[in-house]
Amino acid sequence: MCDWCEKYGDGYERWYFNPxxxxxxxxxxxxxxxxxxxxxxxxxxxxxxxVVGHDFLEARDxxxxxxxxxxxQQVEGAMWLTHFGQVITLEEALKITDIMYxxxxxxxxxxxxxxxxxDEENFTCMGMGPGMYKWxxxxxxxxxxxxxxxxxxxxxxxxxxxxxxxxxxIYTFGTPYLGGLCNCDYPDCAAxxxxxxxxxxxxxxxxxxxxxxxxxxxxCASCVHRCQFRALSFIPSRNKAYIDQFQCFGCGLCVSExxxxxxTLVERTSLxxxxxxx
Amino acid sequence: MLPAVTVDDEKCKEPASCRKCLLICPTxxxxxxxxxxxxxxxxxxxxxxxxxxxRLDKCSGCMDCVEVCPQNAIQVSFSGGDAx
Numbered sequence: 500m501c502d503w504c505e506k507y508g509d510g511y512e513r514w515y516f517n518p519x520x521x522x523x524x525x526x527x528x529x530x531x532x533x534x535x536x537x538x539x540x541x542x543x544x545x546x547x548x549x550v551v552g553h554d555f556l557e558a559r560d561x562x563x564x565x566x567x568x569x570x571x572q573q574v575e576g577a578m579w580l581t582h583f584g585q586v587i588t589l590e591e592a593l594k595i596t597d598i599m600y601x602x603x604x605x606x607x608x609x610x611x612x613x614x615x616x617x618d619e620e621n622f623t624c625m626g627m628g629p630g631m632y633k634w635x636x637x638x639x640x641x642x643x644x645x646x647x648x649x650x651x652x653x654x655x656x657x658x659x660x661x662x663x664x665x666x667x668x669i670y671t672f673g674t675p676y677l678g679g680l681c682n683c684d685y686p687d688c689a690a691x692x693x694x695x696x697x698x699x700x701x702x703x704x705x706x707x708x709x710x711x712x713x714x715x716x717x718x719c720a721s722c723v724h725r726c727q728f729r730a731l732s733f734i735p736s737r738n739k740a741y742i743d744q745f746q747c748f749g750c751g752l753c754v755s756e757x758x759x760x761x762x763t764l765v766e767r768t769s770l771x772x773x774x775x776x777x
Numbered sequence: 778m779l780p781a782v783t784v785d786d787e788k789c790k791e792p793a794s795c796r797k798c799l800l801i802c803p804t805x806x807x808x809x810x811x812x813x814x815x816x817x818x819x820x821x822x823x824x825x826x827x828x829x830x831x832r833l834d835k836c837s838g839c840m841d842c843v844e845v846c847p848q849n850a851i852q853v854s855f856s857g858g859d860a861x
Contacts, residue, residue, distance in 0.1 A: 553833070556833050556834050559834065612809045613799065613805055615796030639820050686832070
């Protein structure tokens with residue numbers, strides 16, 4: 500079980516299947532908590548710009564591992580209280596659209612920042628829960644407006660984004676209040692690039708790990724481009740795809756691309772060496 | 778070695794509509810932010826957007842951003858007297 504399921508699962512299979520974590524009561528609490536901790540509760544501040552500062556990159560550059568570790572723990576500690584994510588599969592994302600309301604299509608703050616993407620090309624992010632009713636307070640965070648979706652419309656959008664190859668993940672806004680369902684890719688997603696490049700865990704791995712059946716893999720390599728976490732590569736001498744399970748975030752994008760059904764998702768906790776690799 | 782990447786905000790007036798440097802950078806080093814932070818109940822004026830290096834660790838020093846900037850607002854330097 501992941502730490503968050505243990506703390507906030509309340510008997511549900513996953514912490515993000517617990518409807519209480521999307522509830523208004525928590526949304527109210529989180530404002531006070533976020534403000535008390537000095538954090539800016541506005542999602543934009545946590546969006547496109549750097550999660551770690553220049554100091555971190557400099558310490559890393561000069562090889563000061565102790566300082567890097569200290570700063571890393573500081574950032575992670577603060578982010579786990581306020582704003583962090585966990586990778587989920589498409590199936591899990593679809594299930595979430597049935598347990599909470601409202602769910603809205605919004606523009607992605609990260610791509611707005613890293614590509615300056617115009618709003619009309621940027622509707623790939625989803626905001627959830629009672630916080631969405633107050634979106635007009637932050638016109639810049641929700642540039643381009645907010646589309647309130649029915650559960651069926653949300654499922655349709657998620658399916659489309661999944662086809663495009665975007666990774667689904669769930670985000671807290673004042674933990675454990677879940678307010679974001681992001682659909683992301685490397686390197687413009689601040690969370691993905693920060694965890695992949697800098698090993699600062701503001702995005703947790705999901706509850707699954709992908710596994711390849713080498714007998715069934717026909718070497719077409721169509722799965723390789725689906726991985727946003729550098730976990731998938733190709734072994735030319737064997738003509739097979741290869742998954743680094745220690746690097747796999749369990750998003751399932753490679754699984755749905757394989758027309759040989761050679762890749763399956765297994766429960767992370769069923770693998771002794773990976774059970775605590777989040 | 779980390780470079781120094783500086784953007785002259787006086788010259789770079791409306792980066793959100795220009796965005797040439799953001800799109801040309803092969804390693805997506807640059808990002809768009811604002812110099813006013815989050816604004817409640819109003820949109821941020823385009824003149825408050827700024828370009829800053831976000832992923833300095835990924836800058837290769839190719840100078841594409843320097844060359845593409847129509848305002849000559851970007852400088853990239855790898856000197857800094859660092860022997861490494």
